[in-house]
Amino acid sequence: MWEVLQHAGWVTTLGTSRGLFGLVSVVHYSAVFFCVGTIVLRDIRILGVACRNQTLSSVAEQLRPWFWIGFGSAAISGFLLFTVEAGDYAAATPFRIKMLVIGLAAVSALAIDWRVPTWDRASTMPVTARLVALISIVLWLGTILMSVEIPALTGLG
Amino acid sequence: MYDAVLAGCRWLENTPWGVAVRGSSWMYPLALWVHFVGLSVWLATSLALDLRLMGVGSRRLNAVELSTGLFAWNWIGFAVAFVGGFLLLSAEATTYAANTGFRLKLIVLIPAALIWHVIVQKMVQKKTPAWTATAQTSAIGKWAGLIEFLLWILVVSASVSFLLTNALTHA
Numbered sequence: 001m002w003e004v005l006q007h008a009g010w011v012t013t014l015g016t017s018r019g020l021f022g023l024v025s026v027v028h029y030s031a032v033f034f035c036v037g038t039i040v041l042r043d044i045r046i047l048g049v050a051c052r053n054q055t056l057s058s059v060a061e062q063l064r065p066w067f068w069i070g071f072g073s074a075a076i077s078g079f080l081l082f083t084v085e086a087g088d089y090a091a092a093t094p095f096r097i098k099m100l101v102i103g104l105a106a107v108s109a110l111a112i113d114w115r116v117p118t119w120d121r122a123s124t125m126p127v128t129a130r131l132v133a134l135i136s137i138v139l140w141l142g143t144i145l146m147s148v149e150i151p152a153l154t155g156l157g
Numbered sequence: 158m159y160d161a162v163l164a165g166c167r168w169l170e171n172t173p174w175g176v177a178v179r180g181s182s183w184m185y186p187l188a189l190w191v192h193f194v195g196l197s198v199w200l201a202t203s204l205a206l207d208l209r210l211m212g213v214g215s216r217r218l219n220a221v222e223l224s225t226g227l228f229a230w231n232w233i234g235f236a237v238a239f240v241g242g243f244l245l246l247s248a249e250a251t252t253y254a255a256n257t258g259f260r261l262k263l264i265v266l267i268p269a270a271l272i273w274h275v276i277v278q279k280m281v282q283k284k285t286p287a288w289t290a291t292a293q294t295s296a297i298g299k300w301a302g303l304i305e306f307l308l309w310i311l312v313v314s315a316s317v318s319f320l321l322t323n324a325l326t327h328a
Contacts, residue, residue, distance in 0.1 A: 018321065021321070022314075022317055022318060022321055025317045025320075025321065026310070026313055026314045026317045029313050029316075029317060030200070030310060030313050032193075033196050033197040033200045033201065033313075034200055034201055034204060036194075036197040036201070037196075037197035037198050037199075037200055037201020037202065037234070038201045038205065040198060040201070041198070041201055041202065041205075041227065041230060044230065050226065050227060050229065050230050051226030051227060052226075053222070053225075053226060054218060054222055054226050057217075058217040058218055059218070059226070061215050062205070062209075062214075062215045062217045062218045062223065063201075063205060064215070065214050065215055066201070066204075066205060066208070066214060141190075141194055144194060144197070145186075145190050147193075148186040148190045148193065149186050151186075152182065152183075152185065152186040
């Protein structure tokens with residue numbers, strides 16, 4: 001299936017056009033940095049070491065649209081970069097681990113978003129909240145770690 | 158002048174950390190990871206403020222609240238990105254120095270974006286009314302935010318162009 005995608009006409013165009021591939025890469029890098037950064041900042045606020053003068057809800061709401069716009073752009077541009085070597089990526093274990101970590105990180109982002117109003121009403125930040133925020137940070141930084149390990153371990157990208 | 162730069166690059170490549178990052182299969186990706194983690198924090202804190210100045214997105218916090226609340230993490234992100242970037246540069250300094258995209262990034266774009274960033278940050282934090290006018294956004298604030306936003310995207314573009322022209326494999 002992935003091999004068929006890799007040999008589609010538009011994928012070949014993307015893979016051979018330096019400008020087009022570069023443009024998609026710029027979108028991917030920028031979007032990844034923006035999405036990981038905004039979500040990590042929200043988690044840092046939960047840990048109580050940033051924006052302490054502002055409520056958690058206001059920080060989370062300020063950053064939430066940027067996180068999802070970043071995540072969406074990173075996913076779309078990432079898929080386009082994936083298509084160029086789809087067969088090899090799909091078969092590579094580090095790439096599969098990266099997708100798994102991204103999935104877990106996205107679930108944690110949603111779960112935290114869902115609990116933010118409750119945590120915001122508490123007089124002190126619950127221990128569970130801090131723990132989950134820490135796990136979220138580890139997962140998001142893990143997505144970047146897997147991204148840099150893919151070329152190092154497989155030679156892809 | 159270029160000879161002096163080249164000599165400096167060779168010296169960097171022969172420093173213990175330069176040799177280590179270049180020669181090790183795990184240190185290069187680790188340095189890249191550090192660079193990217195720092196960049197994520199730096200760009201998110203900087204661009205979130207730029208977009209707020211432009212009046213785009215949520216308005217739960219105003220530019221002053223956002224800038225002061227994220228100030229420490231903004232510069233922590235910068236410091237982390239700098240350390241990672243310095244290690245990456247040390248590993249292959251002469252290759253970097255010869256690349257047009259990298260020269261553009263380090264000599265023109267980053268200094269320009271950084272100076273602009275510091276000016277914007279100062280103006281916002283001094284609560285200059287013309288820039289921040291709390292709930293509303295001002296024309297000058299919008300332009301200031303837009304220019305900084307574009308400058309950082311150009312920095313990323315120059316870096317990507319370097320990566321694509323010098324496809325160095327560290328497998």
